Amino acid sequence: xxxxxxxxxxxxxxxxxxxxxxxxxxxxxxxxxxxxxxxxxxxxxxxxxxxxxxxxxxxxxxxxxxxxxxxxxxxxxxxxxxxxxxxxxxxxxxxxxxxxxxxxxxxxxxxxxxxxxxxxxxxxxxxxxxxxxxxxxxxxxxxxxxxxxxxxxxxxxxxxxxxxxxxxxxxxxxxxxxxxxxxxxxxxxxxxxxxxxxxxxxxxxxxxxxxxxxxxxxxxx
Numbered sequence: 361x362x363x364x365x366x367x368x369x370x371x372x373x374x375x376x377x378x379x380x381x382x383x384x385x386x387x388x389x390x391x392x393x394x395x396x397x398x399x400x401x402x403x404x405x406x407x408x409x410x411x412x413x414x415x416x417x418x419x420x421x422x423x424x425x426x427x428x429x430x431x432x433x434x435x436x437x438x439x440x441x442x443x444x445x446x447x448x449x450x451x452x453x454x455x456x457x458x459x460x461x462x463x464x465x466x467x468x469x470x471x472x473x474x475x476x477x478x479x480x481x482x483x484x485x486x487x488x489x490x491x492x493x494x495x496x497x498x499x500x501x502x503x504x505x506x507x508x509x510x511x512x513x514x515x516x517x518x519x520x521x522x523x524x525x526x527x528x529x530x531x532x533x534x535x536x537x538x539x540x541x542x543x544x545x546x547x548x549x550x551x552x553x554x555x556x557x558x559x560x561x562x563x564x565x566x567x568x569x570x571x572x573x574x575x576x577x578x579x580x581x
Contacts (some may be wrong), residue, residue: 369479383435400424403457403472405438406431415439417466419451433457438471449475459484479504 400421405416419431435457436449454477458464459482464472472478483497492500 371560398472399460402458403435403462405452405465405467413441415441418454418471420462423463435473437469438507447471447475449477451475451477453482455480476501476508477504 377581400423401420403418403420404427405427407414407416407419409415417434418436418438420433421429421431421436427433433453435453436447438448441445449471454472454475458472458477458481469478479557480501483501486492487494
């Protein structure tokens with residue numbers, strides 16, 4: 361650049377400002393385009409498996425893509441066929457995607473909330489705003505996680521107790537049914553035996569009566 365052009369650039373700061381403004385506009389356009397791409401990204405379930413036994417990978421996909429079509433990344437899976445439902449989740453990747461603006465579906469949001477992803481996003485937001493320190497955020501998250509595990513263990517224990525009570529009730533009902541059936545069989549056997557004994561006694565009495573009649577007739581002759 362010649363000395364004359366340099367002097368012109370120094371003497372005209374507006375030109376330098378306009379140049380920076382044009383660069384800033386281009387950067388803003390790229391930033392907006394990136395944000396639009398992120399906002400068009402969804403976290404959703406894909407249906408896999410056979411009829412009557414479906415399981416669902418949790419994927420990051422373009423909202424315009426078909427539900428079970430191409431996806432950007434798989435971050436976990438959800439299997440509702442077990443009791444309770446089995447959830448496998450890459451926590452760090454899930455947190456990354458929700459922090460950059462990917463929108464979860466209602467079902468996936470419930471899964472992320474259950475796994476603590478949405479809480480961690482909220483806590484990290486508080487750290488960025490200066491509401492509390494990163495150590496405090498981690499302490500709150502660990503306290504929530506411990507309470508969640510405690511509730512889950514209590515629910516499992518209660519479920520196991522109910523299952524044991526149900527098994528005991530079934531055993532007692534079956535034992536009572538077997539007892540009644542045994543009594544019924546024994547009663548029928550006793551009735552059959554009594555009938556056989558009565559029939560034998562009647563036959564014996566009839567035979568004795570016949571012998572006496574024959575004896576009487578022989579004596580009369």
